[in-house]
Amino acid sequence: MTPLAYVLSLPVRxxxxxxxxxxxxxxxxxxxxxxxxxxxxxxxxxxxxSWLAIKRIGRCHPLGGSGIDNVPx
Numbered sequence: 001m002t003p004l005a006y007v008l009s010l011p012v013r014x015x016x017x018x019x020x021x022x023x024x025x026x027x028x029x030x031x032x033x034x035x036x037x038x039x040x041x042x043x044x045x046x047x048x049x050s051w052l053a054i055k056r057i058g059r060c061h062p063l064g065g066s067g068i069d070n071v072p073x
Contacts, residue, residue, distance in 0.1 A: 004046030012037045012053075028066040033057050039071045
């Protein structure tokens with residue numbers, strides 16, 4: 001993981017540790033958005049990985065889709 005990706009993954013890791021237990025487990029997609037964000041940052045680095053994570057979070061709404069949505073290669 002690049003240094004920028006590592007720094008950007010810290011808030012995601014904090015959310016998974018602190019925020020996620022309070023929100024619940026009603027995820028529309030598999031893997032969850034936080035797992036997707038961490039994988040995208042690891043595979044694609046800070047800039048492209050962040051963009052992919054933002055796009056994924058943007059798709060997560062009542063009129064959005066659901067199902068399996070893996071990080072592209």
